[in-house]
Amino acid sequence: MQLQLYISGINCETVSIMVHKNSTIDELFRKLEEKTGVPPDEARLIHAGKELEQKKDKQIRDYPSIVHGSTLSMLMRLLGGFDPLPEKELDALADLTLEPDMITYDTIRCNKEWSYIEVRRFAVLTDEEQKEFETKISENYLKKASGVQECPGCQTLCERVNPKDKRLICRICTKEKGRRFEFCWHCLHEWRDYGITKCGNVQCSNEDHRLRILREANEKYVVGVITPSCRACPRCGMLIEHIAECKHMLCCCGVEFCFICLKTKGDDGWQCGYFNTKCKSAARQVDIPGM
Secondary structure, three states: OEEEEEEEEEOOEEEEEEEEOOOEHHHHHHHHHHHHOOOHHHEEEEEOOEEOOOOOOOEHHHOOOOOOOOEEEEEEEEEEOOOOOOHHHHHHHHOOOOOOOEEOOOOOOOOOOEEHHHHHHHHOOOHHHHHHHHHHHHHHHHHHOOOOEEOOOOOOEEEEOOOOOOEEEOHHHHHHHOOOOEEEOOOOOEOOOOOOOOOOOOOOOOOOHHHHHHHHOOEEEEOOEEEEOEEEOOOOOOEEEOOOOOOEEEOOOOOEEEOOOOOEOEOOEOOOOOOOOOOOOOOOOOOOOOO
């Protein structure tokens, strides 16, 4: 059986790919490369909050949520920039061809979270509704993830191969503009300077924007302890704001930690007591994992 799949998030457009339901994930990525020019090792595919694993034995049918007409979202993995290459090498580069899967309804009669597969089955979604659900779930998953931004040129969601890089090359923009397109990861403007540490844009603070948010976050009381209202997950760096209730947090990366002292939950339980036990507040974070 042939499946028509739609891949969104590429230069603000959606491309269509035909694959067999027994095709491997590798085959899907190769077809994506034929359509976009983005190599498999520089792309990630997400469907309804689940990432497709690029393993030899993985097939499309291993993901039961993917059916005929499903919409997947692509995330580009960007390589770091560098000073201008010799003209011949630059020409070669320019010629390259192109758990948040849970949906919660207002708790009128039910407190249970429904998986996307359950929603699609029981809500009898139209094709348009299916596309909207799948796209939004995947976009939420990606935008909440640590270290994901939009390319300022093509608005394609992307991440860095090396999380330390500040100067990034966009393959899609490079092809479309006919020249190497590089941008600053911090201010999201085109790179204007030599070197790899400062982009040359006067408005650039040359720091991860999350650090400013952490630095300027208001203080609040959490179970009677004064603490910053925003913290970064100690494992993945995703920002989490405390709204109400207890001090124990569960990040989408899977780690559980205390919002006050930032200690993680171990095999023997919490290091800082129960959900309402007072503990010493950790200082404002000045470093973020993967920064």
